[in-house]
Amino acid sequence: MAISEKDLLLALGNEEPRYLEILPKLDEKAIAILSVLSKGNDTMMATKAIFLAGLSKTLSGAVIVETASKSAVKLKRIAAASAMEHLPEEKREKIALKLIDDADISIQKLVIRATGNSKSVKLKEKFTRLSKESPSGYIRELISALPQPMP
Amino acid sequence: MAITQAMWIHGHSIKVEYHDRIKSIRRAGFFARITGKPNTTNWFHFSIPTTVIVNDKRQMIDSVMLRFRSGSNKAKVTNVDIYDGDWKIAAYDNLGLYPATFGLQRFNVPGKPEISWGVGISIGVSFTGTTDAQNTIEFSSAGCDFNLFESVRLHFKVLTTPTVSIDQMLASMREVYEPVGVRVVRMSDENLDLPSLNTVDVGECKRGITTAEQNTLFNHRNNVVANDVVVYFVEATNPPYNGCAAHPDGKPGAVVASCATRWTMGHEVGHVLGLSHVDNNDRLMTGNGTGNITNPPPDLISSEITTMQNSNLTVNP
Numbered sequence: 001m002a003i004s005e006k007d008l009l010l011a012l013g014n015e016e017p018r019y020l021e022i023l024p025k026l027d028e029k030a031i032a033i034l035s036v037l038s039k040g041n042d043t044m045m046a047t048k049a050i051f052l053a054g055l056s057k058t059l060s061g062a063v064i065v066e067t068a069s070k071s072a073v074k075l076k077r078i079a080a081a082s083a084m085e086h087l088p089e090e091k092r093e094k095i096a097l098k099l100i101d102d103a104d105i106s107i108q109k110l111v112i113r114a115t116g117n118s119k120s121v122k123l124k125e126k127f128t129r130l131s132k133e134s135p136s137g138y139i140r141e142l143i144s145a146l147p148q149p150m151p
Numbered sequence: 152m153a154i155t156q157a158m159w160i161h162g163h164s165i166k167v168e169y170h171d172r173i174k175s176i177r178r179a180g181f182f183a184r185i186t187g188k189p190n191t192t193n194w195f196h197f198s199i200p201t202t203v204i205v206n207d208k209r210q211m212i213d214s215v216m217l218r219f220r221s222g223s224n225k226a227k228v229t230n231v232d233i234y235d236g237d238w239k240i241a242a243y244d245n246l247g248l249y250p251a252t253f254g255l256q257r258f259n260v261p262g263k264p265e266i267s268w269g270v271g272i273s274i275g276v277s278f279t280g281t282t283d284a285q286n287t288i289e290f291s292s293a294g295c296d297f298n299l300f301e302s303v304r305l306h307f308k309v310l311t312t313p314t315v316s317i318d319q320m321l322a323s324m325r326e327v328y329e330p331v332g333v334r335v336v337r338m339s340d341e342n343l344d345l346p347s348l349n350t351v352d353v354g355e356c357k358r359g360i361t362t363a364e365q366n367t368l369f370n371h372r373n374n375v376v377a378n379d380v381v382v383y384f385v386e387a388t389n390p391p392y393n394g395c396a397a398h399p400d401g402k403p404g405a406v407v408a409s410c411a412t413r414w415t416m417g418h419e420v421g422h423v424l425g426l427s428h429v430d431n432n433d434r435l436m437t438g439n440g441t442g443n444i445t446n447p448p449p450d451l452i453s454s455e456i457t458t459m460q461n462s463n464l465t466v467n468p
């Protein structure tokens with residue numbers, strides 16, 4: 001049975017939401033609630049909603065993540081980067097291309113992990129540039145450690 | 152939780168800081184009656200005789216108490232500052248107390264520190280009346296309760312300063328823990344420059360299961376000894392949680408995210424001490440989020456208190 005708005009708010013309010021238990025109860029109505037939360041001022045709830053939206057593997061969920069990836073609020077962009085690995089490849093790469101330019105190391109780390117195996121030429125170019133130019137030794141190493149594609 | 156020591160001193164013993172600002176001080180048998188000059192402020196001091204060690208145990212201060220009454224609302228207690236020797240251990244400022252009759256006013260000392268040097272109470276009073284009757288205040292007694300609390304000892308390692316300040320999270324945690332006899336000691340603070348762990352992977356955040364990133368983060372244990380608990384303040388967790396209390400064996404601690412609530416730290420340390428979620432928004436361990444707590448401060452119930460006391464992370468005095 002689909003989750004009610006009240007129960008969804010309590011389940012996400014949880015200090016440590018059990019995302020995998022909420023997931024099967026999501027319907028389009030619930031995802032619409034996630035969309036509202038993702039744009040709200042309660043940053044903690046917004047980040048949880050963004051992650052769960054990505055986990056839902058729905059088109060509307062992917063839209064929520066993509067919108068969050070453009071947010072002015074860094075924590076929402078971090079949540080979008082956390083959610084990326086669950087998105088369809090095409091959507092994931094589109095969001096990655098935007099988020100990889102973010103100067104934040106957490107966001108770059110999550111993007112590299114989620115799309116390190118991507119065949120996207122544009123994304124590979126960005127990784128190559130970062131592997132040489134990133135001021136963060138951690139990010140340079142993370143990219144160098146990615147498996148190299150077969151020639 | 153019985154009081155281990157209670158010390159009182161009669162109002163006669165009061166010391167006046169600025170004699171030129173008072174019109175008179177008279178010690179009747181019942182009290183010290185002070186009449187301030189109009190439009191003055193003053194400080195009055197009580198030194199509480201303090202037995203700092205009883206039966207080989209250093210005493211912890213619970214609260215101080217004052218018995219006084221004012222001639223009018225123009226003779227107001229504005230400050231009550233509490234000292235252990237040269238160390239200010241509590242400060243109540245911006246008060247406006249003018250009881251018409253003698254009653255017992257209690258001032259809690261958060262953190263319940265061990266006392267080393269003797270308790271002093273400094274009382275700020277403002278006199279704004281035009282007549283002597285209005286500007287009169289009478290102190291009959293001052294006292295202090297001591298106790299012995301179990302302690303949970305916290306070290307704060309800060310990767311990102313949280314939105315709700317650490318001081319506020321600690322004060323909130325003490326609001327919940329201290330009434331049930333567990334004091335929360337702030338052992339140390341350290342900033343950690345670890346940008347790669349600032350959004351830390353915590354996986355599904357299940358007790359006993361940790362990620363490689365948690366293992367790396369929890370290796371940072373400067374100043375920490377066995378049975379101390381470390382709280383790591385990070386920007387975010389991956390996936391997003393308020394916090395996560397899963398920790399490697401033998402390295403008790405939790406992470407708290409930067410937009411956690413003021414109750415999150417107490418909740419996560421509750422998990423570290425062995426507590427589990429409940430479906431009740433009046434309680435600290437609610438599984439519906441401490442952001443939804445309905446009747447603050449949230450409660451701990453007796454079975455939870457027993458679990459906390461049985462944890463080897465709460466240390467007996």
Ligand SMILES: [Zn+2]
Nearest residue numbers: 015016422428
């Ligand atoms: Zn919890």
